[in-house]
Amino acid sequence: MAAFVDIVERRAGLESDSEAEETAEAVLRTLSESISHGEAADLGNQLPEQFRRVLLDTERARAEPYSLEEFLDHVAERLDVSESEAEQRSQAVVAALSDVAGVDEVEDAYAQLPPEYEAIFAPGEALGALSFVEAVESRGDLDRATARRASRATLQVLGERVSKGEAEDVAEHLPDEAAEWFVPDEPARALDYDFDELVAHVADEESVSRTRAIQHLEAVTDVLAETVGESEFEQMRAQLPETYDPLFEE
Secondary structure, eight states, X not given: OHHHHHHHHHHHTOSOHHHHHHHHHHHHHHHHTTSOHHXXXXXXXTSOHHHHHHHHHOOOOSSSOOOHHHHHHHHHXXXXXXXXXXXXXXXXXXXXXHHHTOHHHHHHHHTTSOGGGHHHHSTTGGGTTOOHHHHHHHHHTOOHHHHHHHHHHHHHHHHHTSOHXXXXXXXXXXXXXXXXXXXXXXXXXXXXXXXXXXXXXXXXXXXXXXXXXXXXXXXXXXXXXXXXXXXXXXXXXXTSOGGGHHHHOO
């Protein structure tokens, strides 16, 4: 349970595990009132027992899902917070669900909800209170300075190797600093690094070993995939050299 609660706590900027647990329960209970029992069970199967029971034991409130306004009203009432705070906490729980249950399961739940739920389910918003660098820090178990160097080095290289139009499309889903790193000042380079050269470049930029550079690359690309969403990520990947495939095999 600790991992899921920790993610909620960090991404919502909360001060204790108990507050994170309360937040997760409120958001999951409200969500389960608007999705099918089968989908709630699919999500719950990936979560600790405490939260699985919340999803499974909650009866759907009515035939139609809540509007987004109703959803946030219920979360705000259950947590005794403002609607804006309820939205931020909901984003954090959705982001934690993506990490623990998987993006595909979360997208299946989103498919049962009105389009306006994009405000809390959209990939770029799912970072909640967590910046891109902080997400890399968490995913790679890095310190903040290392996560920032790894994010900058990786995003700059990847952004330089896709078309400027694709780079700009990806950047629309990224927080400001990460978006700036990803969109190159110059057009895509004619000569591409192969995978070994990519690793060597990142290792040199960060002054780390090859093994560390690969670990950092994987952490950054994992967060990038979750942030921009599967469709946009695959469009980007299609423009990258085949020699980069080892980076995406996991």
